[in-house]
Amino acid sequence: MFADKLILRIPGPTPIPPRVQQAMNHPMVGHRSGLFSNLFVKTAERLKPIFGTEQDVYIIAGSGTSALEMGVVNTLQPQDEAVVLVSGAFGERFAKICERYGIIAHRLEVPWGDAVTPELLAAYLQDKPQVKAVFATYCETSTGVLNPVRELAQVVREKSDALFIVDGVSCLGAVECQMDEWGIDILVTGSQKALMLPTGLAFLAASERAWKVIEANQAPSFYLDLRAYRKSLADRTTPYTPAVSLIFGLEESLNMIEEEGLPQIIKRHELMRDMTRAAIQALGLPLMTADRYAAPTVTSVNPQGAFDPEQLRKTLNGKHNVVIAGGQGHLKGKIFRIGHMGYCEPLDVITVISALEMSLKQIGADVELGTGVKAAQEVLINHV
Amino acid sequence: MFADKLILRIPGPTPIPPRVQQAMNHPMVGHRSGLFSNLFVKTAERLKPIFGTEQDVYIIAGSGTSALEMGVVNTLQPQDEAVVLVSGAFGERFAKICERYGIIAHRLEVPWGDAVTPELLAAYLQDKPQVKAVFATYCETSTGVLNPVRELAQVVREKSDALFIVDGVSCLGAVECQMDEWGIDILVTGSQKALMLPTGLAFLAASERAWKVIEANQAPSFYLDLRAYRKSLADRTTPYTPAVSLIFGLEESLNMIEEEGLPQIIKRHELMRDMTRAAIQALGLPLMTADRYAAPTVTSVNPQGAFDPEQLRKTLNGKHNVVIAGGQGHLKGKIFRIGHMGYCEPLDVITVISALEMSLKQIGADVELGTGVKAAQEVLINHV
Numbered sequence: 080m081f082a083d084k085l086i087l088r089i090p091g092p093t094p095i096p097p098r099v100q101q102a103m104n105h106p107m108v109g110h111r112s113g114l115f116s117n118l119f120v121k122t123a124e125r126l127k128p129i130f131g132t133e134q135d136v137y138i139i140a141g142s143g144t145s146a147l148e149m150g151v152v153n154t155l156q157p158q159d160e161a162v163v164l165v166s167g168a169f170g171e172r173f174a175k176i177c178e179r180y181g182i183i184a185h186r187l188e189v190p191w192g193d194a195v196t197p198e199l200l201a202a203y204l205q206d207k208p209q210v211k212a213v214f215a216t217y218c219e220t221s222t223g224v225l226n227p228v229r230e231l232a233q234v235v236r237e238k239s240d241a242l243f244i245v246d247g248v249s250c251l252g253a254v255e256c257q258m259d260e261w262g263i264d265i266l267v268t269g270s271q272k273a274l275m276l277p278t279g280l281a282f283l284a285a286s287e288r289a290w291k292v293i294e295a296n297q298a299p300s301f302y303l304d305l306r307a308y309r310k311s312l313a314d315r316t317t318p319y320t321p322a323v324s325l326i327f328g329l330e331e332s333l334n335m336i337e338e339e340g341l342p343q344i345i346k347r348h349e350l351m352r353d354m355t356r357a358a359i360q361a362l363g364l365p366l367m368t369a370d371r372y373a374a375p376t377v378t379s380v381n382p383q384g385a386f387d388p389e390q391l392r393k394t395l396n397g398k399h400n401v402v403i404a405g406g407q408g409h410l411k412g413k414i415f416r417i418g419h420m421g422y423c424e425p426l427d428v429i430t431v432i433s434a435l436e437m438s439l440k441q442i443g444a445d446v447e448l449g450t451g452v453k454a455a456q457e458v459l460i461n462h463v
Numbered sequence: 464m465f466a467d468k469l470i471l472r473i474p475g476p477t478p479i480p481p482r483v484q485q486a487m488n489h490p491m492v493g494h495r496s497g498l499f500s501n502l503f504v505k506t507a508e509r510l511k512p513i514f515g516t517e518q519d520v521y522i523i524a525g526s527g528t529s530a531l532e533m534g535v536v537n538t539l540q541p542q543d544e545a546v547v548l549v550s551g552a553f554g555e556r557f558a559k560i561c562e563r564y565g566i567i568a569h570r571l572e573v574p575w576g577d578a579v580t581p582e583l584l585a586a587y588l589q590d591k592p593q594v595k596a597v598f599a600t601y602c603e604t605s606t607g608v609l610n611p612v613r614e615l616a617q618v619v620r621e622k623s624d625a626l627f628i629v630d631g632v633s634c635l636g637a638v639e640c641q642m643d644e645w646g647i648d649i650l651v652t653g654s655q656k657a658l659m660l661p662t663g664l665a666f667l668a669a670s671e672r673a674w675k676v677i678e679a680n681q682a683p684s685f686y687l688d689l690r691a692y693r694k695s696l697a698d699r700t701t702p703y704t705p706a707v708s709l710i711f712g713l714e715e716s717l718n719m720i721e722e723e724g725l726p727q728i729i730k731r732h733e734l735m736r737d738m739t740r741a742a743i744q745a746l747g748l749p750l751m752t753a754d755r756y757a758a759p760t761v762t763s764v765n766p767q768g769a770f771d772p773e774q775l776r777k778t779l780n781g782k783h784n785v786v787i788a789g790g791q792g793h794l795k796g797k798i799f800r801i802g803h804m805g806y807c808e809p810l811d812v813i814t815v816i817s818a819l820e821m822s823l824k825q826i827g828a829d830v831e832l833g834t835g836v837k838a839a840q841e842v843l844i845n846h847v
Contacts, residue, residue, distance in 0.1 A: 083490050092491050092707055103708070104484050106467050107476045107661065109786055140663050141525045142703040145686045176685045271704065277491065279524050279663045279706035299683055301560045302529045319526040320655065322663035322706075323476055324487075402493055 080400040088431050089404040090220045090249050090377035092271035092278050093421035095328075099275055102331035103324045110323055116315045119326055123312065125333045128341060129274075130247075130266055130284045131257035137308040138329075139281040140322040143248040143269030145303060146281035148176050150244045150265045153293045153305040154212055157181030162207060162241070163214045164195040164231070167221035168407040169246055173214040180299075185210070191222045191410060192379070194372035197230040204238040212242045218250035221407040223379040223416060224372050225250065232262040242289055248272060251282075252336065253348040253376050253420055264289040270325060273348075273376065275332045275421040280325050348375035351419040351428050354458045358432040358451035362439070367414060376420035377404075381413065386444045388415040394441050399434040425459045464784040472815050473788040474604045474633050474761035476655035476662050477805035479712075483659055486715035487708045494707055500699045503710055507696065509717045512725060513658075514631075514650055514668045515641035521692040522713075523665040524706040527632040527653030529687060530665035532560050534628045534649045537677045537689040538596055541565030546591060546625070547598045548579040548615070551605035552791040553630055557598040564683075569594070575606045575794060576763070578756035581614040588622040596626040602634035605791040607763035607800060608756050609634065616646040626673055632656060635666075636720065637732040637760050637804055648673040654709060657732075657760065659716045659805040664709050732759035734846050735803035735812050738839040742816040745838035746823070746830055751798060760804035761788075765797065770828040772799040778825050783818040809843050 087094050108115050119138070126136040139146055151173070155161060158181060163174040165188045177184040187203045189195050195215070204210065213235045217228050228245055235243040242264040247256060251266070252273030258266045263286070270280035285293060285305065298304045307318040336344060352375040359366055359380055367379035382388060388405060389412055395401040406414040417435075419428055432451045439446040471478050492499050503522070510520040523530055535557070539545060542565060547558040549572045561568040571587045573579055579599070588594065597619045601612050612629055619627040626648040631640060635650070636657030642650045647670070654664035669677060669689065682688045691702035720728060736759040743750055743764055751763035766772060772789060773796055779785040790798040801819075803812055816835045823830040 085490055085492065087491055087493065089493050092494060092704070095491050095708075100488050103487065106469055107471055107479050107655075108469065109471065109473050109788070110476060110662065112786065141529065141686065142705075144703040145525065145529075148684070148686045179685045179688075180683060269704070271491075271707075277706065277708035278494065278704045279709060299564060300532070300687075301563045302525065302532045302687070303684075304563075319528040320476070320653070320662045321526075322661065323655075324479075324661035325663060402496065404493070 084400060086401040086430065088418045089402055090272070090416060090418040090420060093275060093418065093423065095277060096275055096332070096335060096422045098335065099328045099331045103328040105324070105327040107323060110321050111316065115323065118330060119317065119321065120315050122326060122329045122333060126282060129252050129256070132259045132266070132284050134259070134284045134286060135309070135312055136282055136284045137305065137312065138321065138326070139283065139308070140279065140319070141281050142278065143267065143281050144172065146267040146269070146283045147173060147246055149283055149303045149305055150267055151176045151180060151182065152300045152303055153296060153298045154242055154244070154265070154289065155180065155182045156296065158183065159211045160185065160207070160209050161212045161214060162187055162203065162210050164200065164216065164226065166193060166195055166216060166224050166226060167191050167219035169220055169248070170216045171408070173216070173246065192224065192367040194224045194226050195231065197227060197234045200231055200234045201238055204234065208239065210239055210241045212244055213239070214244050215246070217245050217247040218254070218374045218376055220249040220377060221410070222367055223374045223377045224368050225254065225374040226372070228263065229261045236262050242292060249420070250374060250376050253344060255345055258284060259286070270329070273421050274329070275335065276325060276328050279322050280329065345375070347424070348420065350425055350459070350462055351375065351423065352378065354425060354428045354455040355417055355419055355432070357454040357458045361454035362436065362446055362451045377416055377418050379414050379416045386439070386442055388413065390442045391415060391438055394438040395434055398441065399438060401431060401434045429455055468784060470785040470814065472802045473786055474656070474800060474802040474804060475653070477659060477802065477807070479661060480659055480716070480719060480806045482719065483712045483715045487712040489708070489711040491707060494705050495700065499707060502714060503701065503705065504699050506710055506713045506717060509721070510666060513636045513640070513720070516643050516650070516668050518643070518668045518670060519693070519696055520666055520668045521689065521696065522705065522710070523667065523692070524663065524703070525665050526662065527651065527665050528556065530651040530653070530667045531557060531630055533667055533687045533689055534651055535560045535564060535566065536684045536687055537680060537682045538626055538628070538649070538673065539564065539566050540680065542567065543595045544569065544591070544593050545596045545598060546571055546587065546594050548584065548600065548610065550577060550579050550600060550608050550610060551575050551603035553604055553632070554600045555792070557600070557630065576608065576751040578608045578610050579615065581611060581618045584615055584618045585622055588618065592623065594623055594625045596628055597623070598628050599630070601629050601631040602638070602758045602760055604633040604761060605794070606751055607758045607761045608752050609638065609758040610756070612647065613645045620646050626676060633804070634758060634760050637728060639729055642668060643670070654713070657805050658713070659719065660709060660712050663706050664713065729759070731808070732804065734809055734843070735759065735807065736762065738809060738812045738842045739801055739803055739816070741838040741842045742835035746820065746835040761800055761802050763798050763800045770823070770826055772797065774826045775799060775822055778822040779818055782825065783822060785815060785818045813839055
């Protein structure tokens with residue numbers, strides 16, 4: 080197998096387009112130079128439509144988790160109370176970050192695979208007027224659930240004065256998001272998902288409401304102090320050394336995103352989701368999420384013991400050069416997840432489904448070759 | 464001018480070797496895959512000789528500052544006392560990080576351009592037995608001083624029970640460093656200097672003494688919690704998503720470092736320092752640092768008002784495609800700094816000196832063309 084033909088279909092990191100790789104080969108430049116300053120300010124500006132905001136978007140050298148932590152440490156103090164919506168591993172991460180800082184995290188938990196509904200949140204907030212922030216996960220990567228953040232935001236606004244802080248890491252750039260209009264106060268994402276970049280950058284925007292809290296809040300952190308990033312961006316620079324080569328890549332990935340257009344990108348991801356789900360259903364495998372809350376970026380399947388998902392993944396990788404993801408947390412070894420996000424097209428979905436069918440056959444599962452492919456084709460042919 | 468022939472001679476980021484750029488073009492892989500796990504563990508292992516340690520080296524997705532903060536937040540608690548050796552902007556940064564966490568930072572300050580001597584430190588520690596950590600900067604990037612960390616470490620050991628925590632960002636990989644033998648407890652560096660990589664990775668190693676403190680210390684941070692990195696490395700992985708493409712680059716830069724050999728790399732940097740200093744002196748310009756404490760990676764020059772260093776830098780950049788650095792902090796606009804670090808050879812120094820001479824002439828400074836070049840040649844010719 081050609082190592083460079085590896086088919087990476089995990090929910091991040093996602094494949095890097097050749098144009099973006101090429102852009103990252105730009106000779107190194109000084110991070111305090113005029114050239115870099117212009118590049119940095121312009122790329123930050125061009126991220127705004129992806130967030131659906133008029134606010135500045137800050138770019139951090141770090142993993143998505145660094146920006147999740149920024150959302151906590153810049154808004155809350157020890158003993159403050161927060162509600163954390165936990166529908167999987169990344170909701171749980173928000174809760175753990177809160178607890179690390181001595182913040183009281185009330186977990187609104189739903190079974191993994193379910194979404195947190197507006198009704199659940201409204202009821203949960205009823206007796207918690209003291210809560211200063213509500214943390215939500217837009218796409219819960221560990222289950223493939225797209226939580227209804229638009230409706231959740233509305234509930235937060237109606238039922239409390241809390242800030243609404245959202246992890247958009249594994250969907251922003253592939254789903255609709257109107258941060259300002261919906262009333263999201265802090266929104267975070269990472270580079271290695273729908274933005275088609277390597278890992279290493281995190282992004283964050285904050286509402287005017289959030290900035291009032293942030294400016295009044297003495298963040299204990301230095302590297303993650305949002306006020307330093309705001310002050311520096313006003314001077315067209317960064318407080319600490321930025322990840323220069325990734326910013327060159329970001330410029331090119333934004334070119335690609337603007338050429339295709341966000342509405343079209345969102346439709347492409349919905350199509351890939353629908354193809355994947357149709358194929359999985361045609362193969363008789365149980366999807367983990369309801370149609371209504373199915374993420375356009377990742378699909379989770381729980382074979383419920385019919386076969387070993389880890390054996391399936393090994394076969395896909397070893398025999399077909401295709402990589403999909405396994406389960407996280409208590410679902411480790413029990414489910415598999417197919418990423419269809421970023422530099423990925425409908426025909427790529429057909430390829431993965433085809434390899435999936437063959438691998439299922441090879442591990443002795445009950446499957447008829449071509450069934451899933453046909454179902455995916457039927458979805459696709461109506462769109463092209 | 465060819466944009467891709469930009470000559471970047473600042474003290475970081477430094478130019479990326481084509482081999483390293485090529486390596487970073489490796490197709491993206493999953494960060495939890497066996498392939499990446501092997502790559503990550505092996506590259507971390509190969510960093511040990513650069514640190515001069517048998518301890519594990521941790522790789523963080525972030526700027527150097529994130530790892531400086533790790534050195535603080537994992538070892539100290541609010542109200543603890545620390546001594547911070549401040550010989551320039553980066554010593555000052557250590558002090559500011561301490562203060563952000565409510566740590567009492569006793570600054571042992573020397574004029575910018577001077578080194579902190581063992582005698583000064585010994586006297587300063589005399590009446591401070593309560594100090595829990597001493598923070599030092601190996602190469603102070605803002606002045607080009609190489610502080611005598613080996614001797615400073617000895618003083619810390621003799622005069623106190625404090626941990627000795629060192630910022631090696633702008634020299635590690637280009638100077639001798641024997642972390643274990645000298646008694647450094649935490650040592651930090653970044654990717655964009657002598658390691659010839661883009662910005663975006665930070666590195667940290669800790670002694671057994673330091674680990675006792677770290678394990679007993681409740682770090683308030685999540686992303687910068689060293690215990691999480693230690694636990695994950697034992698499982699051959701990282702706690703949060705690593706910067707995958709930079710790790711592919713690191714593997715190749717380590718190949719280059721091992722092919723040339725650390726002793727030879729150190730000699731090359733000393734030679735480039737000696738050439739640069741000889742040229743600057745031949746041109747009658749005042750060096751900022753004494754020979755004894757001159758860093759092999761960056762040389763600072765203070766024209767003391769004879770001409771405007773910013774005008775010099777503009778001319779170098781605009782007419783000759785050469786970028787050097789200006790001053791930081793109170794030296795902004797008053798000095799210039801030439802980086803000679805990483806992917807840089809003696810002939811590159813000649814080029815920069817030549818462009819420097821012409822630019823000096825072009826801004827009307829009193830200089831005879833060729834004087835500096837000749838002095839640099841004389842140093843070089845005795846070495847090849």
